Structures are given as structure tokens and as C-alpha cells.
Amino acid sequence: MERRVVFHIDFDYFYAQCEEIRNSKIKGKCVAVCIFSERGGDSGAIATANYNARKFGVKSGIPIILAKNKLKEQDAVFLPADFDYYSEISSKAMEIIEKYADVFEYVGRDEAYLDVTKKIEGDFDKAQHLAQQLKNEIRNNLKLTCSIGITPNKLLSKIASDFKKPDGLTTVKPEQIEQFLSSLKIREIPGIGRKTEDVFSQMNVNTIEELTMIDVFDLNKIFGRKTGGYIFNSARGIDNEAVKPRPPTIQFSKITTLKKNSKELEFLQENVQELCIQLNKLAMENNKMYRSIGIQFVNEDLSTKTKSRMLRNPGNNLEELKKIVNQLLEEALVEQEMLVRRIGVRISEFSDVEGQSNITSYF
DNA sequence: CCCTCGATCAC
DNA sequence: CCTCATATCGAGGG
Numbered sequence: 001m002e003r004r005v006v007f008h009i010d011f012d013y014f015y016a017q018c019e020e021i022r023n024s025k026i027k028g029k030c031v032a033v034c035i036f037s038e039r040g041g042d043s044g045a046i047a048t049a050n051y052n053a054r055k056f057g058v059k060s061g062i063p064i065i066l067a068k069n070k071l072k073e074q075d076a077v078f079l080p081a082d083f084d085y086y087s088e089i090s091s092k093a094m095e096i097i098e099k100y101a102d103v104f105e106y107v108g109r110d111e112a113y114l115d116v117t118k119k120i121e122g123d124f125d126k127a128q129h130l131a132q133q134l135k136n137e138i139r140n141n142l143k144l145t146c147s148i149g150i151t152p153n154k155l156l157s158k159i160a161s162d163f164k165k166p167d168g169l170t171t172v173k174p175e176q177i178e179q180f181l182s183s184l185k186i187r188e189i190p191g192i193g194r195k196t197e198d199v200f201s202q203m204n205v206n207t208i209e210e211l212t213m214i215d216v217f218d219l220n221k222i223f224g225r226k227t228g229g230y231i232f233n234s235a236r237g238i239d240n241e242a243v244k245p246r247p248p249t250i251q252f253s254k255i256t257t258l259k260k261n262s263k264e265l266e267f268l269q270e271n272v273q274e275l276c277i278q279l280n281k282l283a284m285e286n287n288k289m290y291r292s293i294g295i296q297f298v299n300e301d302l303s304t305k306t307k308s309r310m311l312r313n314p315g316n317n318l319e320e321l322k323k324i325v326n327q328l329l330e331e332a333l334v335e336q337e338m339l340v341r342r343i344g345v346r347i348s349e350f351s352d353v354e355g356q357s358n359i360t361s362y363f
Numbered sequence: 364c365c366c367t368c369g370a371t372c373a374c
Numbered sequence: 375c376c377t378c379a380t381a382t383c384g385a386g387g388g
Contacts, residue, residue, distance in 0.1 A: 035377040045377040047374080060374070063375040081377090108374075108380095191382095193372045224384055227371095253379060292366090302376065306368060342377085366388080374379080 003174075005127050006243055007114040008149040008157035009097060009134075011090075012166035014110035016050040018086045019079050021143050030056065030076035034064050037257035042068060047081050051166065093138055093146075100134050103243045113154055115243035124150065124173050131169055151177075155239035159188050177237040182209040189234045196223070196231075211235040248350075252282050253296075255344030261300045263336050268329050268343055275345040276325055280318040283347060289314035291349035293321060295328045298342035307332045314351045321347070 011017065015033040020026055030053035036044040042065045049058045049067070056074065058067045068078065090109040098104045101114035120126035131148045138144050147168035149160025156177065160170040172180045186208055187197050199222065205211055212235045220228035233239065254275040262268065272295070283290055294308030307328045311320075325345055 037377065043376085045375095047377075061376075064377095065375050069375090110374090191372065195371060226383060249380075251380065255378060257377075294367090298376095304369075308367065310366065344378090346379095364388100367386090369383105369385090371383085372381090374377095 003122050004115060004117045004152050005120055005122060005124065006151060006153055006157045007101075007116060007127075007131060007134075008154065008161040009112050009114065009146055010148075010161045010165070011093065011110040011144060011146045013048050013050050013054075014090075015048040015081060015086055016053075017144060018082075018089050019077075020050065021089065022085070026077050028052070028075075030058065030071050030074045032058055032064075032067050032071070032076065032078050033081050034067075034078050035081050036064070038259060039257055040259075043257070089142060089144065092142055093144055096137050096141065097134065100130060104245070105243045106246060113157065113243045124171055128169070128171050135167075135169065153237075153239040154241050154243060155190070155234055156180075156237050158190050159184070162188065181235070181237055182207065184208045186211050186235075189231070191227075191230065191234070208235050249286075250350060251346055251348035252279055253344055253346035254278050255296065255298070255342055257342045258340065261339035261341050263333060263339050265330060265333055268333075268340065269326055271343055272325055272329065272345060273322065275343075276318065276322045279345055279347050280316060280321050283316045283350075287353040287355070288350040289316045289353055290347035291315075291351065292347065293324045293328070294346040294348070295325060295332060296344035296346065297332065297336070297340045298344070299338040300341050301338065302341070303338075305332060305336075308346070310349065314349070316353070 016031045019031055019033060031050040032053050033047045034044055035047050044064045046058060046060055046062050046064060046067050048060050053071060053076065056070045058070050064078065086109055094106060094112065097112055097114065101116060102118045103115040105113040107113065116127060116130060120130055127150050131150055135146060135148065138146060145167040147161045147165045149157035149163065149170050151157045151160050151172040152174055156172055160172050163170045185206060186192050186200055205214065216228060216232045219232050222228065223231060256271060256275060258271055291311050291314040292308055294306055297305040299305065309324060309328060
């Protein structure tokens with residue numbers, strides 16, 4: 001039952017590439033796709049930048065104002081994110097990709113896993129050929145480039161798709177796994193981010209090869225049972241997660257940046273209304289009732305505070321949502337020292353709204 | 364076992 | 375200088 005062949009497909013610098021597709025004039029320039037906040041001006045962050053812009057240190061997550069500074073001498077465009085447009089292109093690409101898979105797993109607008117074990121009869125050379133065909137079809141139809149990793153599991157394919165970008169194709173056969181991983185930085189392992197990297201660098205562990213020298217008990221001690229085991233296996237390229245369709249979303253959240261930092265109840269309550277409306281609408285559209293409601297503060301120093309409450313019964317009534325959110329706000333502001341920069345609302349613990357006919361009608 | 368909350372990741 | 379959305383883990387309290 002072993003011996004899988006799994007693809008991970010990642011669209012290159014996706015949002016920025018979508019903008020290049022829409023307007024080929026900007027190809028060759030620095031392209032930065034921006035998420036502007038409610039504050040106005042250049043407040044906000046970079047969602048994605050093309051490779052021209054990345055050469056100057058412009059990458060996702062950095063403040064727009066900082067990006068403009070880095071690119072002030074360059075021929076650069078800063079475009080507001082147009083998620084509807086990116087979703088359209090994503091859908092078209094996913095339609096193509098799906099056809100190539102025995103099992104297809106959508107991860108996000110720019111990412112998917114495919115199990116192709118049967119299709120290519122466990123032969124990595126056939127797999128590579130199939131992946132090349134797939135890349136060609138996407139490029140010919142949509143002018144979109146992507147990078148693909150081909151390996152025996154999801155973990156390794158995700159690492160491999162990142163190994164050569166853009167327009168990359170990286171294959172790691174079972175006998176090449178140890179060699180492939182050994183020289184990589186631990187940060188290449190999905191789930192190991194900034195904080196975890198810091199912990200390991202304190203221990204003089206920087207590469208995956210060095211990571212394999214740490215025994216599992218120490219990892220468990222530092223990171224907890226689950227994460228410790230995950231890191232231990234990952235360093236060895238071990239991952240048994242099946243490629244499978246994603247289960248439905250289990251929570252929705254909306255967050256907004258306030259026009260000015262504040263800890264005034266009234267001001268925060270005003271700002272939270274629209275979020276409640278949007279979230280309740282989302283729940284209704286998806287035929288969901290929610291039983292948990294939460295709020296989140298992002299303080300002026302970017303630290304966060306959350307407060308949440310379970311309801312006695314699931315519901316999707318807007319007035320009820322607003323009422324609870326206002327209560328949570330009031331409670332959260334007791335002992336709140338710092339001014340709040342951003343405010344968010346979350347709903348979760350979903351149950352389905354009963355349709356007209358369901359299984360119970362048979363009894 | 365259920366709930367709340369902070370932390371982390373990654374986009 | 376700092377967006378937005380989702381999932382997951384672990385600790386701590388009931």
C-alpha cells in the first residue's frame with residue numbers, strides 16, 4: 001500500500017502574476033499587489049510581489065510604505081488586490097489541474113495537491129512527463145506559470161515545489177530523500193516558522209541534517225507531543241497524510257484596521273457592526289448556524305487579545321450576534337491598557353441549517 | 364470532557 | 375512602517 005506519487009502545485013507569485021496577465025505592459029516592471037487598510041494613505045501591507053520587485057527586498061507582509069521606499073528608484077506599480085479576479089483565474093487553473101489527478105486536494109487560490117499514483121503506475125519518470133504536460137496546458141490556456149514538486153508524500157512535495165521557483169519542476173524519488181533534505185534549512189519544513197527557527201538556532205541547529213540529530217524526547221519536551229513528533233518525522237521526510245478533498249471550513253472571521261487607535265467602547269462597537277453583518281451573511285449563504293462567537297484585538301504594539309463565548313444553542317441571527325459581540329467588547333475593555341489598532345470578529349462551531357428534506361424524514 | 368485563551372504558522 | 379483568514383496546539387480552569 002506504500003509507494004505513492006504526490007504532486008504539490010504552487011502558482012508563481014500568484015496575485016502579481018495575475019496582474020501581469022491582465023496587463024502585459026507591466027511585465028518587466030516591479031509589480032506589488034497591495035492590501036490597503038482603512039487608515040488611508042499608504043497604510044497596509046504587500047500581498048505579493050513579482051520577482052523583479054523581490055530583487056529589491058519587496059515581499060509579502062511588508063508595509064506598503066516600506067515597499068515604496070525600496071522601489072523609489074525603480075519602474076514600479078502598486079496595485080490594490082482584486083481577489084475576485086484572482087479567484088476567477090484560480091478556478092480556471094484548478095479545472096485543468098483536477099483532470100490530471102486520481103485524487104485532488106484544493107489548498108487555496110494558488111495551491112493544490114494531487115495523488116497521481118494510479119495514473120502513472122508508480123513510475124516517477126511518467127510522473128515528470130505528466131507534470132510537464134500539466135504545466136504546458138496551464139501556460140497555453142492561461143499564460144500562467146507554476147512550480148511543481150513530485151515526491152512520495154505531501155510534505156516532501158510541498159518542500160520540492162518551493163525548491164525551484166518560478167516555473168520549476170522538482171522530483172525527489174524515495175532513494176533521494178535523505179540527500180535532498182540534508183542541506184536544506186529547517187525553515188523549509190512547513191510549520192517551522194520564525195519562532196521555531198529561533199528556538200533551534202539557539203541550539204545551533206540550522207539545517208535539516210542537524211535537526212535529525214535531536215532525539216524525539218527532547219523535541220516533545222520543547223514543543224509538545226504533537227508538534228515534537230511532527231518535526232521529528234518531517235526531518236526524515238516521513239509523512240503519511242493522504243491526499244483528500246478538504247473538509248468544509250470550520251470558522252469564519254473578519255478583521256478591520258481602525259481609522260485611529262482607540263479603546264473607547266462606542267467607537268469599537270461602531271466599527272464592529274459591519275463585520276457582524278458580513279459574517280452573518282456568510283453563515284446564511286453557507287447554510288450554517290454558529291455556536292461560538294469571538295472577538296479579537298490587535299493592540300498598537302501588534303500583540304493580540306481574544307475573547308470568545310459559546311451560545312446555549314446554535315443560531316444565525318444578526319441581532320443576537322451584534323448583542324454578544326458588544327458584550328464581549330465591553331468585557332474585553334475592562335483592564336485594557338493599550339489602545340486597539342485592529343478589531344476582528346469570528347464565528348465557529350458550525351452546524352447545518354436544516355433543509356426541507358433530510359434523512360430524518362425517513363423515520 | 365468542555366470551554367477559553369494565547370501562540371504560531373502562513374498567506 | 376505592519377493586511378487578512380484559517381487551522382491547530384497546548385495550557386489552564388472548570
